[in-house]
Amino acid sequence: MGTLNPTAIKRWIALEARRLREAAGYDRAAAAERIGKATTVIAHIETARNLPAPADLEILLDLYGVPDHVPLFRDMIKRAKRGQDWWIKFTSVPEYLTLYLGLETGAARISSVDLHIVPGLFQTRDYAFAILGPPGQRMSDEEIAARVDLRMARQELLNRSENPPQVWSVLDEGALRRQVGGPAVMRDQLRHLAQLTEQPNIEIQVLPFTAGTHPATDGTFTILDYPPEFVGDPGTVYIENRRGGLYYETTEELRDFRNVFERLQIQAEKPERSREFILNLSKEIS
Structure with missing residues (x-):
């Protein structure tokens, strides 16, 4: 990629x-x-x-x-x-997602806020299956497997040898306590998150319940910033819902979301403490 x-x-x-x-x-x-x-x-x-x-x-x-x-x-x-987009070899890629895959792959920095689930770039395969599958399954088993394979392929950008993006994630405590897929799946997912924090290009902060109200109570979002070659580009904010994806790309819109992200960074636990927080949660799961 x-x-x-x-x-x-x-x-x-x-x-x-x-x-x-x-x-x-x-x-x-x-x-x-x-x-x-x-x-x-x-x-x-x-x-x-x-x-x-x-x-x-x-x-x-x-x-x-x-x-x-x-x-x-x-x-x-x-x-x-x-060039060639890497995901063309995958089947059943949602049309709304193709633009995001390109922007994510081209980003120099990815800053995300996730309130309900662990973000796709950090998910284990079992966690991803649990998210995309039952209850209320809307896709066939084959479609779910293809979508999981696509999600796992996305994660390759975290480890690519040339210019891996700097990723900074603020995760709400609720996303970490919600037992997606059951105790064993969630325990492995939390341990995986802790391992990811050891990579030099990844920072994870936990936003604990004790932080109280915060400026992201209206939803999850991702900010994508691009390399210097994209002269004059203010970046992109991406918000996904059940019907597709929304993109915000004006300077004013980016400023608003950046301000929210910076405030959340202040409210959240520091990266070092967040790693301990995640490991302790993994030990609590029985």
């Missing part, structure tokens, strides 16, 4: 093209008129449906007053065409 995968690059090109157009004061119709094409061409570029044609790219960036950006965009387009 390369860090700059096609899905992440296409998203950056789309967002940056739109940001540059809006900063220059042009609407999509004006940009389309300059290249002599339909407005839908601009819309498809700015929604990551299509990559810009080289000739159109030069005209548009000149129109936006940033002709010096041409080499960067050209390089990104080449990378997007050359």
